[in-house]
Amino acid sequence: MNAPIPPLDILRLADAEAVLANIASQLRIGRVIPYLGPKLTALSAPSVPTSYEALAEFLGTKVALPKRAKGNPWASAQHIESTRHRATVTALLREAFAAPVEPGPLHRYLAALDLPMIVDSWYDGAMRTALARATNWGEVQGITRAGIGEDRWYRFYDANGVETDKAGAERWTTLLYKPHGGIAPAGNFLITDADYVEVLTEIDIQTPIPDIVRDRRTERSxxxxxxxxxxxxxxxxxxxxxxxxxxxxxxxxxxxxLTKNEHRFLASEEIIPIALPLPRAIEVLTSA
Incomplete structure (x- = not known):
C-alpha cells in the first residue's frame, strides 16, 4: 500500500511574493545558495534543449533508440555509449548545447552579488557567461569517469576556463558548481546510466561532492x-x-x-514551495 502524501503548505500570491523578497535579502548577504534548473534556461528561448525530455528527444533524432530508452535521456545516452562509443555520446551532447545561451535577468543579478556559491544543474553556459564580469570566481564540474583512468569525480576551472586545483578554488569569492557537468569550458557531461551508477554508489558518503561545496553550504539554505x-x-x-x-x-x-514523488520530496526535505510563475518570481527577486 502506498504511503499517504504528506501535507504541504504551498505559499501563494502575496505570501509568496513576501517570502521571495525576504529570500532576495538573504541572497544579498550570502545566506542563501541558489540552485538553478533547466526551466530557467528556457526563458532565454535558446536553441538548446531546456528539459530532460527535450534532451532525450534530441538524442532520439540522432540515433535510433529502443523503446525502453525513448523519453529517458540517461537510458538514451547509455544505449548510445553501449552500441557506439563514449566519444559519440560526448559529441552529441556538445552538439545539443553548442549554441550560446544568453544569460537572463536572474543570471545577471546573481552574478553581480558575489555569492559564495551558485549551483547550476543544467548543461548550458549561461551562468558562466553572466559571471564573466565578476572579479574573483571559478567553477567546479562533475565529470564522467568513463575512460579517464583517474580516481576523480570533478574538475576545477578558473574564470578563463583553465583547469586548476582545489587550492586555487579556495581563494575564489564565488564558486559555480555544475554537478552534472556542462558544455563550457571543456564539455564535461554526466549523462549515462553508467555515469550515475558510479556516482550513486558513493554519493551517500559524499565522496563525489567537492569538499569546497560541502564547506560553503554549511549554515546556509x-x-x-x-x-x-x-x-x-x-x-x-x-x-x-x-x-x-x-x-x-x-x-x-x-x-x-507536481508529481506525488515531488510532493513527498519537498515535504521530506522541508523545502517550502512557492507558487508563482517563473517570470514573476524572477521579477520579484531582482527588484526587491
Whole structure:
C-alpha cells in the first residue's frame, strides 16, 4: 500500500511574493545558495534543449533508440555509449548545447552579488557567461569517469576556463558548481546510466561532492528555481547537495504539475514551495 502524501503548505500570491523578497535579502548577504534548473534556461528561448525530455528527444533524432530508452535521456545516452562509443555520446551532447545561451535577468543579478556559491544543474553556459564580469570566481564540474583512468569525480576551472586545483578554488569569492557537468569550458557531461551508477554508489558518503561545496553550504539554505524533481536521480542529487546545510529551503513550483514523488520530496526535505510563475518570481527577486 502506498504511503499517504504528506501535507504541504504551498505559499501563494502575496505570501509568496513576501517570502521571495525576504529570500532576495538573504541572497544579498550570502545566506542563501541558489540552485538553478533547466526551466530557467528556457526563458532565454535558446536553441538548446531546456528539459530532460527535450534532451532525450534530441538524442532520439540522432540515433535510433529502443523503446525502453525513448523519453529517458540517461537510458538514451547509455544505449548510445553501449552500441557506439563514449566519444559519440560526448559529441552529441556538445552538439545539443553548442549554441550560446544568453544569460537572463536572474543570471545577471546573481552574478553581480558575489555569492559564495551558485549551483547550476543544467548543461548550458549561461551562468558562466553572466559571471564573466565578476572579479574573483571559478567553477567546479562533475565529470564522467568513463575512460579517464583517474580516481576523480570533478574538475576545477578558473574564470578563463583553465583547469586548476582545489587550492586555487579556495581563494575564489564565488564558486559555480555544475554537478552534472556542462558544455563550457571543456564539455564535461554526466549523462549515462553508467555515469550515475558510479556516482550513486558513493554519493551517500559524499565522496563525489567537492569538499569546497560541502564547506560553503554549511549554515546556509538553498533556493531552487527552474528545477523539477520528477525523476529519482534528480531528487537524490538535490538531497545530497543540500545535506548538512541549514534550512529553511525554498523552491519555486507549479503546483498543478507536481508529481506525488515531488510532493513527498519537498515535504521530506522541508523545502517550502512557492507558487508563482517563473517570470514573476524572477521579477520579484531582482527588484526587491
Amino acid at each position: 538553498f533556493f531552487f528555481i527552474g528545477c523539477r524533481f520528477h525523476d529519482q536521480l534528480l531528487r537524490i542529487y538535490a538531497r545530497q547537495i543540500i545535506k548538512r546545510s541549514s534550512g529553511p529551503h525554498y523552491a519555486v513550483v507549479e503546483p498543478e504539475t
